[in-house]
Amino acid sequence: VMKTNVLRVWYVPVLVLCLNAAEDFQWTKNNPGSFYYGTFPAGFLWGAGSSAYQTEGAWEEDGKGPSIWDVFTHKKGKVYKNDTADSACESYYRVKDDIQLLKDLKVHYYLLSISWPRILPTGIKTEEVNEMGIQFYNDTINSLLDNNIIPFVSLYHWDLPQALQEKYGGWQNASLINYFNDYANLCFETFGDRVKYWITFSNPWAVAEEGYETGKHAPGLKLSGTGAYKAAHHIIKTHAKVWHSYDKTWRREQQGMVGISLTSAWGEPMDLSNQDDIDAAERYVQFYLGWFANPIYRGDYPEVMKEYIGRKSAQQGLGLTRLPIFSAQEKSYIKGTSDFLGIGHFTTRYITRKNYPSVQGPSYYTDRDLQELVDPKWPNPGSKWLYSVPWGFRRLLNFAKTHYGNPLIYVTENGVSEKIYCIQLCDEWRMEYLKGYINEMLKAINDGVNVNGYTAWSLLDKFEWNKGFSERFGFYHVDFQNKNKPRHPKASVQYYKKIVSANGFPNLRQVESWYYKALETCSTTNQPVSEDSLTTHMEMVTEIVVPIAFTLCILISAVLLAIFLQKCN
Numbered sequence: 001v002m003k004t005n006v007l008r009v010w011y012v013p014v015l016v017l018c019l020n021a022a023e024d025f026q027w028t029k030n031n032p033g034s035f036y037y038g039t040f041p042a043g044f045l046w047g048a049g050s051s052a053y054q055t056e057g058a059w060e061e062d063g064k065g066p067s068i069w070d071v072f073t074h075k076k077g078k079v080y081k082n083d084t085a086d087s088a089c090e091s092y093y094r095v096k097d098d099i100q101l102l103k104d105l106k107v108h109y110y111l112l113s114i115s116w117p118r119i120l121p122t123g124i125k126t127e128e129v130n131e132m133g134i135q136f137y138n139d140t141i142n143s144l145l146d147n148n149i150i151p152f153v154s155l156y157h158w159d160l161p162q163a164l165q166e167k168y169g170g171w172q173n174a175s176l177i178n179y180f181n182d183y184a185n186l187c188f189e190t191f192g193d194r195v196k197y198w199i200t201f202s203n204p205w206a207v208a209e210e211g212y213e214t215g216k217h218a219p220g221l222k223l224s225g226t227g228a229y230k231a232a233h234h235i236i237k238t239h240a241k242v243w244h245s246y247d248k249t250w251r252r253e254q255q256g257m258v259g260i261s262l263t264s265a266w267g268e269p270m271d272l273s274n275q276d277d278i279d280a281a282e283r284y285v286q287f288y289l290g291w292f293a294n295p296i297y298r299g300d301y302p303e304v305m306k307e308y309i310g311r312k313s314a315q316q317g318l319g320l321t322r323l324p325i326f327s328a329q330e331k332s333y334i335k336g337t338s339d340f341l342g343i344g345h346f347t348t349r350y351i352t353r354k355n356y357p358s359v360q361g362p363s364y365y366t367d368r369d370l371q372e373l374v375d376p377k378w379p380n381p382g383s384k385w386l387y388s389v390p391w392g393f394r395r396l397l398n399f400a401k402t403h404y405g406n407p408l409i410y411v412t413e414n415g416v417s418e419k420i421y422c423i424q425l426c427d428e429w430r431m432e433y434l435k436g437y438i439n440e441m442l443k444a445i446n447d448g449v450n451v452n453g454y455t456a457w458s459l460l461d462k463f464e465w466n467k468g469f470s471e472r473f474g475f476y477h478v479d480f481q482n483k484n485k486p487r488h489p490k491a492s493v494q495y496y497k498k499i500v501s502a503n504g505f506p507n508l509r510q511v512e513s514w515y516y517k518a519l520e521t522c523s524t525t526n527q528p529v530s531e532d533s534l535t536t537h538m539e540m541v542t543e544i545v546v547p548i549a550f551t552l553c554i555l556i557s558a559v560l561l562a563i564f565l566q567k568c569n
C-alpha cells in the first residue's frame, strides 16, 4: 500500500518537471522568421555519432587495457554521482541492435571512435596487440557496411591508454607522437581497405583544456597556463605525422581521407560598434578553433595567441613564452595536413573585452583578455553551457571558410541535451534545435561554405564525462538503471529521419507536418518508458517521500501510544 502511494505522490512532480523543461525552451524567440526552405546539394551525407568510452562499457573485457578515463572515473569525487562508464550503454555487446537503430534513422554513415587501449592495452604496439579488440572493430565495421552504413572512424575520442599516462605524463610528452602513429598505422593497415573517413583526434581542445588545464577531465591535471598548450602542441604534431603516414603509405591503395575534428563555440561581439569587442570575439574563436586549425591550415598558431600569451608570459617574468614554438621545418610539415576539416559545434557566447592583471597567474582563460556572456533569452534546455543559438553556427562555418581557404568540411558533432529528471520522449527542444542548426548550415552552404556532411550528436544517451549520466544527448533514450540498457526512440528520431529523407527542408507544409507526426509517435511510445522511469526514480522518491512518511508514522504512533497509555491508566 505504501509503495503505490509513493508512486502516486511522485507521478505528479514528474509531469510538472517535464512541462517545466518544455516551457523553458522558448525557441520561437530565437528564430525570428528567417527560416530558409530548400534542400542540400545532391550527395550530401547525413550521419549520427558516438564515442567508444561513452557507450561501449566492457571496460576490462577481452583483453582491453585501462584508459585514463577508467582510472579517472574510478576515483571518487571526479564525476557527478561518482558515475563510471564501466558498462555505459553496453554497446560492446549490442552492435547489431545499434546498427538497426541507425538503419531506422536512415543515416548514411555512423561516426564511431576506436578505443586505443582496446587494441593496444599498453598503448605501445611493440608490447602487445589485442586480437580480440581488433576483431571487435573489424566486425563492427563489417556489420555497418553490410547494412549500407559508411563507417566514419575517429582514432582518438579521449580514452588514452593509462600506461602512457603513467610512463610519460600523457600528452605532456613528445614520446606519444610515435606511439600514436604506430597505432594509427595499425588501424589503417587493418581497417583501411574498408574505412575511407578517418579522424585523428576528436575535440582536442577539450583534451588539452579539460585534461591538462582545469583537470575536470581525465587525466585530471591542473597545469594552469602551460599544460594545455603543451598537450595541444604534441597533439597537433601527432596529427600531422599521422596524416603524412597515410599520405605516404596508404593513400594510393586505400583512397580515403584523414582529417581532424575540432569543436568550437562561436563568439559574437557584444557590441558590434565597439572595436575592442570585435577584436575580443575574434580572439575567442582564434583561441578555440584557430589554436588547432591555424597550424594545420596556415602553418602556425594564430598571431593573437602568440602575441597575447607572449606578452603575458613576459609580464609574469618568464624568459620564454608559455606557448610552445614550431620550428620552420615543423611549420611546413604541419601545414596542409588535413583532407577535410571536421567541425563540432554546440553553442555561442557574446564576448566583450576584459583585461586580466598578469599577477593572477598564468591561465588559458586570463591569457585571452575577454569575458563570455550569454543572452538569458537563449533557450537552454539541457547542459548548463549549451544555449541554443542557431545563427552562431552559420557564422562559425563562414569563419572556417574565410580563414582556412574554403576547406572541405564535415560537421562531426552537433546536438543538444536534456535534463536528467525529465524522462521525456517528446523531445521538442531537440527537434527545434536540429531544425534551427541544420537550417543555418544550409544557409552557410548557400554562402559558399563547402560542407559535405552532418553528424547529429548523438545516437544514444551516453556517459557525459564529468557530468556522468545526468545529461542526455541521444536520439534514443537509454535506461541506465536497467541492466539490459533498453533503448527507446525519442520523437526526434522521426524528425531527423524526415530531414535526411528529404535532404533538407522542402517547404513549410511538409516541415510542419513532420513536427506534428513526430510528436504523435512519441506519445504512443511513451508508455513503456514511463514505467521504467518511475522505477528509476524510486531512489529519489524514497529519499524525499519516505523520510516524510516515516516521520508522520512515528508521530501518529506516538499519539496513539499516548492515548493507549492514558486509557490503560
Ligand SMILES: *[C@@H]1O[C@H](CO)[C@@H](O)[C@H](O)[C@H]1NC(C)=O
Pocket: 076, 077, 080, 081, 082
Ligand atoms: C562520491 O564519493 C565521495 C568519496 O567517497 C563521497 O564523499 C561522495 O558522497 C560520493 N558521491 C555520491 C553522489 O555518492
Ligand SMILES: *[C@@H]1O[C@H](CO)[C@@H](O)[C@H](O)[C@H]1NC(C)=O
Pocket: 134, 135, 138, 139, 142, 190
Ligand atoms: C576483417 O574483415 C575482413 C572482411 O571480412 C576480413 O577480410 C579480414 O580478414 C578481417 N580481419 C581480421 C583481423 O579479422
Ligand SMILES: *[C@@H]1O[C@H](CO)[C@@H](O)[C@H](O)[C@H]1NC(C)=O
Pocket: 167, 168, 169, 172, 173, 174, 175
Ligand atoms: C618524456 O618521457 C621520457 C621517458 O619517461 C622522459 O625521459 C622525458 O624526460 C620526458 N620528457 C618530458 C618533456 O617530460
